[in-house]
Amino acid sequence: MATPTTGKHASTQAVATPPVSTPFSLSGHHPAFSPHGPRSVVPSPQQFKKSPANSNTLYGYPSGSGGGHPTSSSFGVGYDSPSAALALGSVPGLSELGLDGMVTPVPGPLGGGVRGDEDERKRRLQQVLDILKTNKGRLSEPGIERLARRVGLDCVWEDHMGSAGNTRTLIIAGSLMSLDIDFSNDVVKKVSLSFPESADIVTRHTQQAGDILLRDLQFSPNESPLTKMLDRFAANLERLATLDKLSVIPGLNCHEAIAGIYESLERLHKWETARLREQDDMAGKSDEYIERTAMCTKSGKPVMHTRDRLGLSIDYWQEKRRLTSIGSKRNIPKTWSLIVECSTLPDYGYTPLRVSEKWISPEILKADPEAEELMLAAVGGPVLGWLEPESTMLPTTEPHNPDAMEGLDRQPDGKFPEVMFVAKFDPPLIVPYGLAVQVHTATNAHMDIYQTSTFDGLLFPQGPNSKAEPGEARVVKQQTAVPIYRKGEKSIRTHNNTLFIDKVDYGQTLSELPFSHPRQLVEMLPQLRQYAFLSTVLKNSFGAQKGVSEEEKKSLRATRKEQFADFMSQVPVADAAALTVDVSLVTQPPSLKLVFPFKARTANIKFDIKPNGAVEVKEQNVLDESAMDEGKSLTIADLGRILEVTEDLGIWAEYVTELTR
Template sequence: MATPTQMKHAASQQGRTPSQLAAATPPVSTPFSASQTHAAFSPRGPRSSPQQFKKSPATSTTLMGHPNGALNFDSPSAAAAMGALGISGGLDIGLDHVGVGGFGGLGGMGEDDKIKRLDSVIDILGKAKGRVSEAGLERLTLRTGLTSIWDEHRSPDGRKTKMLVIAGQALTVDIVLNNNVVENVSLTFPESAPIVTRHKDQAAKILLEDLQLRPDQSPLTKTLDKFSENLERLANLDKLSVIPGLDCQEALAGIFECLERLFRWELSKLQEDAAMGGKPARFLQTTVMCMKSGRPMMHARDMVGLSVEYWTERRHVIPKTETVRYCEKQEKVWSILIGCKALDDGELFPPVRVSESWIS
C-alpha cells in the first residue's frame, strides 16, 4: 500500500474546463467488461471527457464500430441463464438461437382442459372461508344454502348493533355484531322436540366461541373456518329434514339418548366390580369409554352434533383434582362423528327412524 506523499501546489486551475485537467479518469466497473474494451476504462486511456462526444465509454466501444468482446458476468447465475437461452458471449442478443417451442402449448389448450383448470382454481378459492365480518358471514350463509336477513337494533346506551338471522327449514341462528365484532350467538329449533332443544344452549356456546375474538386474536385475522364446519353440519341436517314429520336433529337426539342409557348401564356394572372399588369416577368413565361401547357426546369438544368417544391418551393416569378440568380440555380424544346422509337411488327402504327406543 502506497503511503501518501506531499504534493506540490500547481498553478491555479481556475477557469479551466474538466477536459483540460491532467487528472486521470477513475476506473469504472460495469457488468460488460471485455479485453478489447479495457482500454476505454483504463486510467492511461485518452484524457478526453465522455461529455465531449455526448456519449459514454461503453457506447463508444460497443456501438461505434469496435468489435464485440466476450462477456464476463460477475454473477454465475446470470451467465447460466444466458447460456440456457442460447445467447453467445458477444453482444448479439437476438432470439435466433432461443427455442420458444415450449410456450406454444399455453394457447393450444382444449375446452376440457380449460374447464378442468377453472374447476381447480374454484376449488382452491372455495377452501378459504373468509374472515369474521358482516360480509363474510353473509357470503358463508349463501354458500351453505341457508337464507339470511339483517336486522338493526339500538341498545339502551345508544349503540347501534346489527343482527344476522340465518334461517333454514327447522333452525334459526341469530348472530349479534357490533362493528364487525360478534357479541352473541343464539340457536333455536322452533318446531323440534324437547330432546333437541335441551342441547341447543351448548351448541350456541360452541358457535359463539368459533366467532368470538380471543385476547390474542385480531378482527383482521379471525377466520370462519371452525364456524363454517359447524354451520355446514347443521345445514346438511336441515336440508334433509324436508319430509313432513322428519327431523334429522330429533333422530340424532334419539340415538344419543339410547347410547347415553347404554353408557350409564355399563358404568353401573363396572362400579359393582370389586376390582374397581375405590377408583375415582373419571377413571371408571374412561375405562367404559375405551373398553366398552364408548361415551356419547352431544355438542362437545368444539364440534356441533353427535359424537361417540372411544379412546383417549394416558387413560390409566388419574389426574389430580385441580387438574381435572385442564386434562379434559387438553388431552387428545378420538371420537366418531355421527350424522345423516341423503338416500341413494338404489335403496328401497328409507333407513331413517326417529325413536328413543333403540335400546330398552
C-alpha cells in the same frame, strides 16, 4: 396489411385484411356466388354506413382507428372485427388470465369460425372454485353472511333502533333451524341457536351448541379482524346446513334422528357406569375414572357438541386411560370417536335412516335371551335388549288411483327417505385388511377392494428414498429419548429402537362407514380398541420422538438466546450407553415381542393385545415365577398392566428394570 376500399364511393377508410395464410384468404377457383366462392371481410361502403358499429366504435368498443393509427384496434393490432381477432387468438388480456388457450379456430367450409373449448373452460373454472372453497374468509359481518349463503342458508339483517354501540343481528335460517348472531361494532357478542319445530331431545342441547359457535366467532388475545379466520365456524355451520338440507318437511328431521341415537346410547352408558360402581376394583375411584372405564371397555360414551365440534360423538378410546387423573385445560388427552352424521342414500344396498329414540329397551337387558346368547354373554358380557324401530316413511306425492284393483296397483302409503346414517372415524383408524372386511360386512357397506397398502406402510409411511420394495418385510428404526425416574430425580436415556415386520399384512384406513343401527357400532368397538391401543404404543415407541443429530441441533440454534434456553433445558443423562430395543410385530391377532438387554441377560417378552385394549403377557423371562411372593412382588399380570399404563415400550422397559433392581 391494410387495403383501401374501392368502388364508386371510394373512401380512405382503412380496413384490416387478414394475411393470405388465414382461413379468410381469397380464392379465384370458384364462382363468386357459389357456396365455395370468395368471402372477403371487407364490408361495402353501404354496409359500413348502415352498420351500427362505425370505425370509432365497433360493437361498443373503440376500434383505435383514430389518432393516426388506422390499423390499431382494441381487438388486436390490425383487426377491427372481434371475430377476426378471436379467430387468430390475438385478443389482449386473455393470455394474462390464462384463457387464451380456450379459444381455438374451427375450420370449416365457410372459411373459419370460433368456438370456445367448453370442457377445458369448465375444468379451469372448477379448479378456481376448488381453490376458493378452501378459503372460508375472515371474521366480519359480510364474511359470515357470505359463508352462510354459500352453504345454502338464508340471511336477514335486523337493526336494533335506539341501541347503543351500533348493534344489529344476523339471522341465518334454514328449514328447521335458526341462528341469531348479535354484532356490536363489528364484534360478535351473542350467538343463539334454536330449532322451533323440533322435539325436546333436540332443543335441550342448543345452549351448548350456541356456546361452541360463539367461541368460534370470538377473538383470542393474539387475533385481530385481519387474522381471525372462519374455518372452525364454517365446519360447524356446514354440519348444521347439511342436516337441514337433508331433512324433509313433514316427515324427516335429521337433527331429531341423531338426537334419538344419543338418547338410547346415553341410557346404556349410564346403566353400564352404575354397574361398574358396584364392582370391588372400582371402590374409591372417582366418577371421572369410572366413566372413562365404561367408555374404554363397554359400549362407549355418547356426547353431544363436544371438543368445539357440533354433533354426536361416540367416544370409545382415550390415551392414558389407566391413570387416575389425566388431562387439563391445556393438555387434553387424545380421544378416539365415531362421529354420527347423515348423508345422501346411494343407489345400491344401504338401509335408510329411522327417526326414533327407542333403539334399546328401557330395561337395557334382553328380557328372554336365547341359549346361544347366554353362552356368548358368559364370555362377552350381558345380552343387551336392542330394539328395531319402525321404518320412517315420507308422504308420497303420487295421487291415489281409485280405479286400480285392490292389492295390485295400489300405491304405498309413503316412501323411504333417501338419507342414511354415517359414522366417521375421528381420527381415522388403521386396521388389518381382515378386520376391515369384517367391519364392512357387519354394516353391509361397500369396501374398496383395490387398496393394496400394507398395515405397516399405512402406520409408518415410507419416504421417497426408501429402499424397501412393496410387499417385502420392513425394518423401521428410530432413536427416542426416554425419561427415567430414579430416586426422585428425572433423567433421560437414549433408546435405539428397531421394529421388525416379518409377516406382511395388508391394511385399510377406516375413515367413514354407513350403518343402519347403533348396535352395529357398539359391537365393533372391542376390535377397534385393539388397534387404537396398538397404534398408540407403536407411535409412542417409534414415531413420537425422533433423535436429532448434533449438526441439526446447531443449525436450529439461530440466536444466543435460543442457545441459552437449550442449555437450561438439558437434563443429565442417566447412562451414557444407549439401550438397544428390538420389537417384532404381528398384526393378526395383534402381538408385540420385545427384546432388550436386561441385567446380565437378554429380556424376551411377548405381549398379546386383546379386545378392548387389554394386554396379556404370553411369554417372559424377566420375572422368576418360582420365587414370586404373592402380594409383595411383581406378577406376570402386572407386566401387562404396566404397558397399559405407560403405552410406550421404552418407558415400560426402563420402569420394569428399575422395579426389579
